[in-house]
Amino acid sequence: MVVANESRALTDSLGIGTIRSYAAVGDSFTEGVGDPAPDGTFVGWADRLAVLLDDLVPEDTFQYANLAVRGKLLDQIVEHQVPRAVELAPDLVTFVAGGNDIIRPGTDPDDVAERFEQAVARLTEAAGTVMLATGFDTRDVAVLKHLRGKIATYNMHVRAIADRYRCPVLDLWSLKSIQDRRAWDEDRLHLAAEGHTRVALRAGQALGIEVPADPEQAWPPLPPRGTFEVRRDDIHWAREFLVPWIGRRLRGESSGDRVQAKGFLNPHEIKAQLRSAS
Numbered sequence: 001m002v003v004a005n006e007s008r009a010l011t012d013s014l015g016i017g018t019i020r021s022y023a024a025v026g027d028s029f030t031e032g033v034g035d036p037a038p039d040g041t042f043v044g045w046a047d048r049l050a051v052l053l054d055d056l057v058p059e060d061t062f063q064y065a066n067l068a069v070r071g072k073l074l075d076q077i078v079e080h081q082v083p084r085a086v087e088l089a090p091d092l093v094t095f096v097a098g099g100n101d102i103i104r105p106g107t108d109p110d111d112v113a114e115r116f117e118q119a120v121a122r123l124t125e126a127a128g129t130v131m132l133a134t135g136f137d138t139r140d141v142a143v144l145k146h147l148r149g150k151i152a153t154y155n156m157h158v159r160a161i162a163d164r165y166r167c168p169v170l171d172l173w174s175l176k177s178i179q180d181r182r183a184w185d186e187d188r189l190h191l192a193a194e195g196h197t198r199v200a201l202r203a204g205q206a207l208g209i210e211v212p213a214d215p216e217q218a219w220p221p222l223p224p225r226g227t228f229e230v231r232r233d234d235i236h237w238a239r240e241f242l243v244p245w246i247g248r249r250l251r252g253e254s255s256g257d258r259v260q261a262k263g264f265l266n267p268h269e270i271k272a273q274l275r276s277a278s
Helices: 004-013 045-054 074-080 082-088 109-126 145-165 191-208 227-249 267-277
Strands: 020-024 063-066 091-098 129-133 263-265
Touching: 020 045, 020 082, 045 063, 045 091, 045 109, 074 082, 074 109, 074 129, 082 109, 109 129, 109 145, 109 227, 129 145, 145 267, 263 267
Parallel strands: 020 063, 020 091, 091 129
Antiparallel strands: 063 263
């Protein structure tokens, strides 16, 4: 980890400046689903990024709020989370939304992107920096690989919006290390702890700070899996995760219907959780 004045020089070169407050806006990805803490909550990349940022400023001067809630669509995020982020007016907002809309049948990525841009305009008026993110490359995700072209179209919109509003971009599509199956939770839809860690490192790089490890660090080789083992794992995944996921969609339910945002968090407590989990 570089010292604070070195990291300030890096962020200043991007026109970002020192970050002393951060609000994370989004869905399950930003909430941290798949990266469990010992107390039963989730940590996730945004909380991990907050720890990196907290290390760069004087102790007890950093403020962080995670407003994300799993399962939320773009309009729900815009209605409930964006106003709160605007009210907080932090130095940094990460805004990752629209993914749950894109994977729904019949949605138009052009329409989703238009509504997304309206929210970006609101956020950039209030926050010092607004960081956006592309979607993952779903080439190897069984239930989502047929949506790869639709996700790529949305990604292009996100990049264009980022250019118009001068937003840094967390490029998840190009992060090759999270295409390894060990980066993902059992449900194959959310990142596991190591996947969230690598995303946090990439986010730090996108903000111009030096990070303590390479997010593209190679994974150790895996032993080959036979056809029977692969099929057994696929059957288990379909029974435990795919069928319930489809059931919720058919019933019009969301995994976040009874979930509250984590709200303000103390980075020192996040660090303690991470130490306990390691």
